[in-house]
Amino acid sequence: MRVVVAPDSFKGSVTADDAARALASGWLAHRPGDDVRLLPLADGGEGTVDAFAAARPDAERRSVTVPGPDGQPVSADWLLLPDRTAVLELAQSSGLPLMASPDPLGAHTYGLGAVARAALDAGATRLVIGLGGSASTDGGTGALRALGLRLHDDRGRELPLGGAALAELARLDTTDLLPAPPGGVQLLVDVTAPLTGPAGAAATYGPQKGAGPAEVALLDGALGRFAGLADGAPDQPGAGAAGGTAYGLAALWDARITPGAATIAALVGLGDELAGADVVLTGEGRFDETSLTGKVVGSLLDAAGATAVPVGLVAGQISGTVPGSVSAAMSLVELAGSVDVALNDPTTWLAAAGEALSRRLARG
Incomplete structure (x- = not known):
């Protein structure tokens, strides 16, 4: 058989x-x-880089040390393919298992953006990013801040990292935000959740990250405030992936949201x-x-x-x-x-x- x-x-x-x-x-x-x-398969979460590596033996595996979801240094692998496509995995830089204890309000995705920046600095012209297993509900703002985005409150002060801080968001400054690579950014997601609401990122996945009812409500409102300032599609299926990271990257970096499992299955x-x-x-x-x-x-x-x-x-x-x-x-x-x-x-x-x-x- x-x-x-x-x-x-x-x-x-x-x-x-x-x-x-x-x-x-x-x-x-x-x-x-x-x-x-x-x-072995993956859907955009843990194991995405390994699945690509198994299917593409011509890929070069690289590693970079970045701030994890609680700011502690972590080592994250990524792949550089011969056509200059870089394959990244949020779980390695900003995943929940990387934290000693959950911090639903303060956890962030800054490390993911730092890995993306390293890939761009290495000459990547296209990014494929697996989104899954995240520790945070920050709408991807941490990742975008590592790429140059600045977030300010109504007094012009820069906000701290984390999803809860978005409740005070008044202005997005994209002046120093790095442009997306010329080949584009593809996001591999494993959920169909929108950004906000009863089926959104905070309500559906916040409790898995340690958020109680009051924290879920705060985070949902904070993501809604972010969506009100960013020019995106918060109701798009998958926008709520990885604590809304899919939404943030799609809205401010023109990333494309795609089903991770089907994409990887086709690749292998x-x-x-x-x-x-x-x-x-x-x-x-x-x-x-x-x-x-x-x-x-x-x-x-x-x-x-x-x-x-x-x-x-x-x-x-x-x-x-x-x-x-x-x-x-x-x-x-x-x-x-x-x-x-x-x-x-x-x-x-x-x-x-x-x-x-x-x-x-x-x-x-």
Whole structure:
């Protein structure tokens, strides 16, 4: 049998590449003669740079130290392709796991802008930026400030970093804002949320970053104030990605918002692999209703459905109803017996899941 193993990362636990290897090892432990192909995926969040690197061995990996979402220095990788396209990943510079403790009001995306600036200084003429896993709800203003934007209150004072500060925003100064590269800026997003409102960045994702109800209301109003001064489209699907970073970069840097999972799947040749597959395995850290709205698993299920390939799903935890297009599903927490045990050795339990799926899905 030909088996395609195409998971997302298990956020904060296992990279997509390591997850794919663990699942494959479990499958092969039961069926060592099968043709098992590894195709780690991403949707714009954690693992985006690695997914591009796996698909483009001609890319040059570079690293830069930048301020993280709490101002502490972090090291972020990015790729430079031969055509001078740079591939960046917000999760490496401004991601929630980089913080010792959440700071929903003060966390920022300045590091992402610093990585973008380094790429431009290195000669990049086009940027592809994965947006996902952010720690902040600052509308991308931190990133834009690293690129030269200045934000002032009604007394002309420059605002501090962080989403909460936007509540005092009175003027945008784009005088020193670097121009976007000539080849443009493509944003890879994994959500369809608008910037503000009950389905917006603060309301939907603020609680995941430590925001309580009062903080969500403050951040939502602050993003609305920013949108009132920037010439953008706050209701565009995906504008709320990464705490509104998609909106800020689209409004002030003319960036283009695109679905990350589908873009990366096309880059790595998922369609061609599925065309010759007998089974496909996929997975992520938590499967819930949001998994089907622009993320890796949902995108893969759509693609597999077109070819009628049976799908085995593995997730750290499964919440809600698994769609009928999944032939078999396994939770690592159920396999391990508890969250702590599963998190303590995720690759062992991923291998166990791979072996169990081989028994359920294999022919002959």
